[in-house]
């Protein structure tokens with residue numbers, strides 16, 4: 446980046462890039478908007494919470510992280526309580542989920558001593574919050590996934606994969622064309638690559654899609670899953686990912702913009718709008734299986750939390766804090782009700798063969 450570029454807004458930088466080299470892919474646009482080194486959404490905005498743009502499950506209730514804490518202890522015990530293991534969280538946000546996990550899990554004798562807490566985060570502001578909340582557990586931040594110490598690796602990711610850049614393709618008469626972001630009269634606008642991608646490049650599930658169907662593919666998510674699945678396959682462990690998404694590779698446009706707790710135009714206010722897309726968990730499961738892991742059938746968040754004992758945990762909390770009974774019940778319902786987060790959000794788990802993760806069967 447030149448000195449002049451640094452002073453330009455993200456909007457101006459994107460316009461400059463398109464004017465100089467032509468339209469950019471949706472993935473390039475999304476990547477610039479979210480993680481541009483100085484003007485990207487996760488660099489400049491405070492995304493999560495009442496003052497931010499959206500609320501996530503761990504911010505709704507401590508019960509979410511507590512149940513995942515028990516879930517992790519159960520797997521650690523199934524692995525014969527290894528004396529050293531890595532717990533890696535991808536996109537830990539404000540550190541709330543991990544704080545709730547560890548407050549619970551570290552009650553299991555030996556868990557705290559064996560724990561090597563590792564975080565993967567792009568936002569300097571959120572890293573500072575993670576440091577403040579998790580300092581007692583001596584966290585380390587990874588720049589990449591090149592070096593893992595020996596021992597099992599357990600990965601947790603809540604609403605991380607949906608924040609990675611997707612590419613979009615649209616079915617037209619002559620085949621699938623990549624969707625691009627270009628400029629029309631100086632305004633950002635969607636268009637299509639002039640030539641279709643080579644025939645046969647699309648997965649079988651969508652090969653016969655109707656005209657104008659949209660297909661989204663998240664190569665960044667698949668790459669991270671592939672790297673981590675190979676590590677878990679070699680060292681033992683598990684990968685738990687919770688996100689909105691689907692369990693069968695399919696067509697449909699899911700890219701969305703959110704600003705100040707309301708939907709916003711994807712092309713509007715780059716760097717100030719959260720962009721995300723539903724996760725193709727079938728694709729991630731295939732990647733994990735190819736690396737040698739077993740993958741559980743997808744559970745809804747509602748099913749998963751109910752099986753882990755959300756109702757019982759809520760009752761215990763209500764008994765201990767009767768004045769907060771209504772708030773606790775509301776939070777419980779938000780997490781599991783089908784009209785709220787219960788069905789939209791899915792829980793994915795890939796793991797070493799032989800382990801039996803809780804929450805995936807009744």
Ligand SMILES: C[S@@+](CC[C@H](N)C(=O)[O-])C[C@H]1O[C@@H](n2cnc3c(N)ncnc32)[C@H](O)[C@@H]1O
Pocket residue numbers: 479480487493501502503504535536537538539542565566567568571602603604605608609
């Ligand atoms: C939607 S927030 C979810 C935060 C947290 N897991 C929660 O549930 O509250 C996405 C998180 O992923 C991080 N993130 C997004 N893109 C990333 C990337 N490319 N590399 C590392 N972290 C990223 C964000 O900074 C943020 O911490």
